[in-house]
Amino acid sequence: MPLYRRLPKRGFTxxxxxxxxxxxxxxxxxxxxxxxxxxxTLMECGIVKNPRDGVKILGNGELTKKLTVKVNAxxxxxxxxxxxxxxxxxxx
Numbered sequence: 001m002p003l004y005r006r007l008p009k010r011g012f013t014x015x016x017x018x019x020x021x022x023x024x025x026x027x028x029x030x031x032x033x034x035x036x037x038x039x040x041t042l043m044e045c046g047i048v049k050n051p052r053d054g055v056k057i058l059g060n061g062e063l064t065k066k067l068t069v070k071v072n073a074x075x076x077x078x079x080x081x082x083x084x085x086x087x088x089x090x091x092x
Contacts, residue, residue, distance in 0.1 A: 018053035025078050026061025028069065037069045039092075057082070057089070 027047050031037055039055050042048040048055055057069060059077025066086035074082075074089050082089045 020054045020056045020073065021048055021050070021052055022056045022058045023047055024058050024060040025063045025081050028063055028067055029065065031065065031067055033065045035067055037067050039071055
C-alpha cells in the first residue's frame with residue numbers, strides 16, 4: 001500500500017482568517033428614528049450575540065427609518081438602502 005494512503009486526512013485552519021457576522025437591513029427596523037446603531041447597541045438588543053471579528057450589514061429587506069449605522073462593513077445594497085432612508089453608513 002502506498003504511503004500517501006496511510007496518512008491521516010487532516011484539514012487546514014488558516015489563523016489569519018476573519019469571522020464576520022452578517023445581519024440584514026431589516027433587523028435594523030427595531031431601532032428608533034435618528035438612532036445611532038453600533039456593534040454594542042446590536043449586542044444589547046440581542047441581534048448579535050458574539051460579534052467575533054466584526055459585523056457586516058447585508059442588503060436583504062427594507063429600511064424605513066433614518067439611522068446612523070457604525071459597523072465594520074456594509075454590502076453595496078445595504079449602504080444604498082440606509083442612505084436612501086436618509087441615514088448614514090460609517091465604517092469603523
